[in-house]
Amino acid sequence: MLRPRPRVSRRGASVRTVTPLAIVQHDRAGYVVSTDAARLDVDAIHGFLRGAYWSPGVPRGVVERSIANSVCFGLYDPSDEQAGFARAVTDRAVFAYLADLFVLPAHRGRGLGVWLVECVLAHPALQGLRRINLATADAHGLYERFGFRSPAHPERELELRPDSQSVHLRRD
Numbered sequence: 001m002l003r004p005r006p007r008v009s010r011r012g013a014s015v016r017t018v019t020p021l022a023i024v025q026h027d028r029a030g031y032v033v034s035t036d037a038a039r040l041d042v043d044a045i046h047g048f049l050r051g052a053y054w055s056p057g058v059p060r061g062v063v064e065r066s067i068a069n070s071v072c073f074g075l076y077d078p079s080d081e082q083a084g085f086a087r088a089v090t091d092r093a094v095f096a097y098l099a100d101l102f103v104l105p106a107h108r109g110r111g112l113g114v115w116l117v118e119c120v121l122a123h124p125a126l127q128g129l130r131r132i133n134l135a136t137a138d139a140h141g142l143y144e145r146f147g148f149r150s151p152a153h154p155e156r157e158l159e160l161r162p163d164s165q166s167v168h169l170r171r172d
Contacts, residue, residue: 021035021071021124021125022124023035023036024119024123024124026115026119026122028115029110030077030078031075031076031077031078031083031107031110031112031115032075032076032080033073033074033075033076033115033116033119034073034074034076035071035072035073035074035123036074037067037068037072039074039076039080040067040072040074040082040085041074041081041082042060042063042064042067044081044082044104045063045067045082045085045100046058046060046063048085048102048104049063049100049102052100052102053137053138054100054135054137055100066087066089066099066100067087069089070087070088070089070090070099071087071088071089071090071123071125071126072085072086072087073085073086073087073088073116073119073120073123075103075107075112075116077107082104083103083104083106083107083112084101084102084103084104084107084112084113084116085100085101085102086098086099086100086101086102086116086117086120087099087100087101088120088123088125088126088132090125090126090129092125092126093129094129094130094131095129095130095131095132095133096126096129096131096132096133097132097133097134098120098132098133098134099134101113101116101117101120101134103116113139113142114142114145117142117143117145117146118146121146132148134148
C-alpha cells in the first residue's frame with residue numbers, strides 16, 4: 001500500500017502529501033471491478049447518470065470532474081464493456097461518501113451490485129475510516145446488508161444545497 005510522504009510546511013509543521021493509489025482489480029465469473037480510471041467509459045457512465053433520479057441531466061463536464069476527484073470503481077462485463085460504476089469521495093483518513101453506484105440494466109439480477117459494494121468497501125483507501133455515508137431512495141436493503149443505517153443523530157447532520165439561499169454554492 002502506498003503511504004503518504006512527510007514534508008515540512010512553511011511554518012515548520014510536518015504535513016503529509018497523499019501519494020496516488022495503486023490500481024486494484026477483482027475478478028468474478030468473467031466480470032471485473034477495477035479502479036483503473038483509464039478503463040472507464042465516460043460516455044456510458046454519463047449516459048446512465050444523466051437519466052438517474054439522483055442526477056437528472058447532469059452535464060458531462062460535471063461527471064468528468066467527479067471522476068477525476070474520486071476513487072472510481074468500474075464494473076466490466078466479460079467483453080470488457082462498462083457494466084456498472086461506483087465512486088468514493090474520501091480524504092482517506094476519516095470520511096468517505098459513496099456515490100453514483102449503479103449496474104446497467106442488462107447486467108442486473110446477477111449479484112453484481114452486491115459484489116460492487118463489497119469491492120468498494122474492501123478498498124485499502126477506505127479502511128479505518130470513522131464514517132462512510134451515502135444517499136439512496138430505493139436501495140436501502142442492499143446497503144443495510146453491509147451495516148449502513150440511518151444516521152444515529154440526524155439532528156446533527158446538515159447539508160448545503162445549491163437550490164437554497166446559499167451564496168457559497170453555484171451551479172455549472
